[in-house]
Amino acid sequence: xxxxxxxxxxxxxxxxxxxxxxxxxxxxxxxxxxxxxxxxxxxxxxxxxxxxxxxxxxxxxxxxxxxxxxxxxxxxxxxxxxxxxxxxxxxxxxxxxxxxxxxxxxxxxxxxxxxxxxxxxxxxxxxxxxxxxxxxxxxxxxxxxxxxxxxxxxxxxxxxxxxxxxxxxxxxxxxxxxxxxxxxxxxxxxxxxxxxxxxxxxxxxxxxxxxxxxxxxxxxxxxxxxxxxxxxxxxxxxxx
Amino acid sequence: xxxxxxxxxxxxxxxxxxxxxxxxxxxxxxxxxxxxxxxxxxxxxxxxxxxxxxxxxxxxxxxxxxxxxxxxxxxxxxxxxxxxxxxxxxxxxxxxxxxxxxxxxxxxxxxxxxxxxxxxxxxxxxxxxxxxxxxxxxxxxxxxxxxxxxxxxxxxxxxxxxxxxxxxxxxxxxxxxxxxxxxxxxxxxxxxxxxxxxxxxxxxxxxxxxxxxxxxxxxxxxxxxxxxxxxxxxxxxxxx
DNA sequence: ACCTGAACACCGTTCAAGT
DNA sequence: ACCTGAACACCGTTCAAGT
Numbered sequence: 001x002x003x004x005x006x007x008x009x010x011x012x013x014x015x016x017x018x019x020x021x022x023x024x025x026x027x028x029x030x031x032x033x034x035x036x037x038x039x040x041x042x043x044x045x046x047x048x049x050x051x052x053x054x055x056x057x058x059x060x061x062x063x064x065x066x067x068x069x070x071x072x073x074x075x076x077x078x079x080x081x082x083x084x085x086x087x088x089x090x091x092x093x094x095x096x097x098x099x100x101x102x103x104x105x106x107x108x109x110x111x112x113x114x115x116x117x118x119x120x121x122x123x124x125x126x127x128x129x130x131x132x133x134x135x136x137x138x139x140x141x142x143x144x145x146x147x148x149x150x151x152x153x154x155x156x157x158x159x160x161x162x163x164x165x166x167x168x169x170x171x172x173x174x175x176x177x178x179x180x181x182x183x184x185x186x187x188x189x190x191x192x193x194x195x196x197x198x199x200x201x202x203x204x205x206x207x208x209x210x211x212x213x214x215x216x217x218x219x220x221x222x223x224x225x226x227x228x229x230x231x232x233x234x235x236x237x238x239x240x
Numbered sequence: 241x242x243x244x245x246x247x248x249x250x251x252x253x254x255x256x257x258x259x260x261x262x263x264x265x266x267x268x269x270x271x272x273x274x275x276x277x278x279x280x281x282x283x284x285x286x287x288x289x290x291x292x293x294x295x296x297x298x299x300x301x302x303x304x305x306x307x308x309x310x311x312x313x314x315x316x317x318x319x320x321x322x323x324x325x326x327x328x329x330x331x332x333x334x335x336x337x338x339x340x341x342x343x344x345x346x347x348x349x350x351x352x353x354x355x356x357x358x359x360x361x362x363x364x365x366x367x368x369x370x371x372x373x374x375x376x377x378x379x380x381x382x383x384x385x386x387x388x389x390x391x392x393x394x395x396x397x398x399x400x401x402x403x404x405x406x407x408x409x410x411x412x413x414x415x416x417x418x419x420x421x422x423x424x425x426x427x428x429x430x431x432x433x434x435x436x437x438x439x440x441x442x443x444x445x446x447x448x449x450x451x452x453x454x455x456x457x458x459x460x461x462x463x464x465x466x467x468x469x470x471x472x473x474x475x476x477x478x479x480x
Numbered sequence: 481a482c483c484t485g486a487a488c489a490c491c492g493t494t495c496a497a498g499t
Numbered sequence: 500a501c502c503t504g505a506a507c508a509c510c511g512t513t514c515a516a517g518t
Contacts, residue, residue, distance in 0.1 A: 111408035148445035177417035226410040229473035
């Protein structure tokens with residue numbers, strides 16, 4: 001899935017300025033420290049995003065953060081209650097920038113469609129981070145304004161409040177839930193599925209045999225097909 | 241979410257007969273062993289399901305399996321290559337029984353709808369197991385015949401092969417991806433979202449303020465709303 | 481053929497001690 | 500006020516040794 005390609009440097013857009021390269025202080029074999037950039041919530045979130053993007057979310061450990069920032073692993077607890085709180089902050093960064101680079105064109109259905117696809121693209125650029133959004137135990141801070149904006153699009157299309165809410169929830173589920181799966185390392189290749197299905201006895205699974213060459217071809221096309229079904233369905237529910 | 245309620249005993253339906261209660265051999269303080277039930281792939285999968293259902297997937301560890309079955313933790317490696325292979329076997333059990341207790345009534349759209357809801361109910365009864373299906377790196381064995389059957393429903397409705405395949409993929413994504421999120425421990429309560437959104441300044445997020453009382457009310461209603469949008473959309477694509 | 485037990489290389493987190 | 504370092508209670512997995 002080529003959408004997995006990581007845009008270099010993009011990981012820290014919208015975050016504070018990145019810490020300057022921290023001239024190698026060479027304070028006698030020790031890591032860095034001693035006058036180096038101070039440990040902050042920002043530098044920790046920055047490092048979390050960088051590690052998750054380049055090595056996957058599993059690589060984000062307290063010890064890894066420590067060596068990355070030249071600090072004792074347990075120093076993280078001075079800035080975040082626990083690991084979960086740090087990951088939540090990283091998830092918040094991901095959601096906060098979800099409108100960056102997207103401009104509405106005025107047609108509610110078209111805006112909805114391009115925005116969801118835009119958000120999906122951003123999420124796929126940070127596969128290691130997305131799962132944290134989906135599994136966070138409360139709304140990340142920046143979720144409120146994003147929710148408000150999407151609800152606004154649905155209302156402007158003529159949906160009543162009830163349908164707008166339900167439409168929002170379905171679109172959010174489709175975007176987040178499906179993209180989480182698409183961004184997981186296992187989704188990288190659909191080959192195992194296709195090969196295994198192609199090798200089945202056609203007599204026992206006739207419909208599958210017929211469909212096998214078409215199955216699991218393009219994750220993005222699949223996502224768009226479902227998205228269009230949903231938006232078309234909402235379109236037919238609009239008031240007069 | 242009441243759907244989380246675990247049906248007692250249901251965890252092992254369809255699996256080999258359960259091991260008899262294994263009369264307490266009391267072989268001198270040691271766990272059991274010494275004439276007790278032998279360790280098999282079945283007893284390991286059985287224990288995995290039981291532990292995941294009652295204590296969550298995180299509780300499934302090699303050491304926990306060892307004490308559960310009265311055996312050294314590393315004995316598992318005699319029957320499964322690694323932990324991932326054991327979890328895959330448990331996921332396979334979940335998918336294998338997905339048609340149990342469901343009967344088609346002959347109308348393709350209605351059958352599709354009731355089947356998907358039936359599958360969702362089964363998955364929600366085993367929240368700790370479902371995530372393993374979604375994240376497995378290849379098709380679980382029993383997936384082929386299930387895929388064949390669902391494709392058959394779509395074809396019988398008059399969809400051509402291309403639309404049937406795309407429809408199947410969208411329905412699968414909707415079922416698995418959304419239900420994985422709904423079954424995650426964090427989804428247990430929607431309260432944090434509702435409370436946090438209700439407390440926002442209405443002037444800044446007018447649409448959200450208006451919608452807040454309706455948001456995140458019922459995960460199942462939300463799922464059905466999306467499912468109906470998808471099935472209705474497919475219905476309109478049928479041939480003459 | 482199957483199981484044991486020690487060992488290895490990891491985790492997140494706590495807490496007393498340093499500066 | 501912030502960081503260190505040892506320690507605790509865990510992980511999955513390997514491998515030589517037992518039976």
